[in-house]
Amino acid sequence: MMRLLARRGAALAAAGLLLAAASVYPAPTLLLAVLLGAYMALLLWRPAAWLVAVPALLPVLDFAPWTGWFFLEELDLLLLATCAAGYWRLGDAPPRTKLPGTARVALGLFVLCYLIAAWRGLMPLAPLDANSFANYTSPYNGLRVLKGVLWPLLLLPLLRATAGEQGSNLQRLLVPGMLLGLTACSLAVVWERLAFPGLFNFASDYRPTAPFSAMHTGGAALDAYLAMAFPFVTLWLVNHPPPRRLALGLLVLGLGLFAGLTTFSRDIYLAYAAAGGVIAGIGAVHHLRGGSLSGRSMAASLLVLVLAYWILGQVFESSGYRGLGAALGLLATALLLGGAAPRLGKPLLAAALALGLLLLVAALGLLGSGGSAAKGSYLAYGLALLCAAGGAGLLALGAPAQRPRGVLLLAAALPAQALAAILVARHYGGNDTLPAISMVLLLAVALAASRLLPRPPWTLDRGTLTVSFFSAIVFAALIPISSSYYTGTRFATVGRDMDTRLAHWSEALSMMDDTALTSAFGQGLGRFPQAYVWQNTHGEIPGTFKYVDEPGNRYLLLGAAQYAIGYGEVLRMLQHVDMKPGQRYTLSFDMRRQHLDAGPAAMVCARWLIYPMACSPARMPPSPLVQDWQHVTVELPVRQQATAWGAPLVFELYNRSHKAPLEIDNVSLREAGSGRELLRNGSFSDGHDYWFFSSDRNHMPWHVKSFAVNQLFELGWVGVAATAFLLLAVGAPMVARGLGGDHFATVSLAALTGCMMVGLFDSITDVPRLSTLFLLLALAGSLKPARKRIKVRRQRNGAEDQDADALMA
16 A cells, blocks of 8 residues: 555656646647647556657657757656656556666665765755756756656666566567667668768768757767667567568668768777677577587688678779679679578579570670660669579568579579679779679679588578678678778877877866865766866866846857867857748847957858858948947848758857857847748747757867766766676676576667767766666666565464364364
8 A cells, every 4th residue: 555655646746747847848838738648648558658658759859959958858758757657557566577686786876876976066056047957067967967867766666567577578668669769860860961961971071960969069979879779679680580570670770870880980880899799799608508509600600791891891992882782782692592492403494594694694784885884784783683583582482382493593693693793893993893893703602602512501591681681781881981081080080089088088087176075976966067167277268158137138148268279169059940041031139248359140050950051141240349238230141042851940149259258139030021030039038948059069168078087077986886886786697697598688788888888988977868778778687577475364264273173182
């Protein structure tokens, strides 16, 4: 009964907080109520549905660039609704899973350290004003960071109750939720690249931020999320999935690879490699211990994959995408032919068909000149590939009697496809590509001829196809991106960037108070941006903003940025606007300044978060220096053309001075003719509503750029020890369970490992949704079945009394 009352009380408390938060959140009230109400109704009907909804929505439920709110976010409303409906639905039922004792102790110590750090960051309490929950330099920034640790703690009872028997719902619901989130995030990266640099423009230094608004000051939010979500594709592909599931899993694999590799972040490359190493290493040991695989076969498979990757890389360097595609198709045909079980029943017919197809391909590829030769080589390859596809279709879908015909078609297609691959590669890269494509031919012959061995090294089953498709997608994504110009420049600057990181970490630690208490418990949660403003050691003043109240009015104060290297990285105030290219608009605002050097700059740019493009600036007229407010009106034309992929237009306002602050008020942007107002909260009377800010280039003032150094700065040495204890307490059992064949534990460990690889060179915990996901995965991967308590009731009845009397006698 007490458990029921506690859960119902927690549900009512969460519902009350949800109503309070939704009442102040800047969104349409009716729409918000309908969406949250529908979600809560779903959880009351199906309590475990949150295992899908939360991981699926966590990366994309982020509208800060439109609302301006990043202390209270849309995800917080979702999680409050989850707790309200979830705790109410739990009732008095005991949980089906539990957290091991060591993990419970480690989690308790970890959370306690965070609470102490949050208290130290808050004290002494600052008065509440319009800046308290709108700026990273606010003393209340620690509360924003703290919620990322508290949410998993509040969700733990729901996780234990809805994980199902033996944690079955984690595989059935949580994994699809993670894959839905990964897919949505990856599609956001694809759209962003389409709308801005171009999908396959790998020479540009554009690095996507996707749905993570926290990257408006840089950081690695997207990297860390992808590092945690991407390993879960493995759980969708293991255990010989049916064709539809296999196809969906491979699609998500390709999207996740493309999204991760096109961030051009070296830490995500390290994270993907480390996560893959964990999965491969634990899986290999498990299979070797079980006797299902031999070390020799695993080594041979690895050697073939490495050799194929190197050869395909040489092909791409000499003949580009076309040569790489042709080579991959050729190797796929050879692999199918080498692993197909049916015998080649009619070798003469196969030879005749191969000769005829070979002559046709030669005629198509060699006839013509110029552009017609190119079309001929592609048509020839397409014809050979069509024949191979027919053979693969008969093997996969045909009746047993038809499968030998599939082998015959594959055998006939292979020589023609080899010749067509040479023609395609040679047309693109000339004779220089012949050595590389020749190595592909040798590998293809070796793969196809392996069927002649007494014991073929592989069979054509779902496991082989899954690994083959997996490898092909990895090669097709990794080879072009790793060979691009921008990737080369990123790795060429590793040494210089590492020196910058080391200097930044040293400076961060030097900004800590020199006291025993600070050394033990840290500077305080969320205090680094404020410390950097006042205590950085090389004389920089980052760009700042502040809402200032005077009698009857509130205005925006834009500080002046100063940097030791002489480059002024301005802080921009942003708002999304509905503007039409080619139209004319009127911009007006009030400004006040104490120095003539302070001056406003305004423009409209196509941008998503931190890369302004095709900007249309407003030409500011010279204004005299006066002591009071000045009213400024200028024309702001929008010259850029609308893009096919809908790149959003953003209004930017900043102080161009590096010496003096600037005060701004009553900003208005109206459409010429109709007078339609495009800006909201231009008077700043509602504080940061609808205004977002961006620091486009210099990200050091906002992040420690290291998980370990950040923990030491905020939590002190006690917090570092508690963090290490928690990682060890959840990681070690995952290793043991993974070696025993628990795939979910293995992938959870890989996800945490990947995130830690990102944390080697970037901050993680200053983005609350990352902390929430990290701890949720750590807790989910650590759950084990709860022991059933059997209550024995001793009933005394007449018969028992008689038996007892007889025994006494």
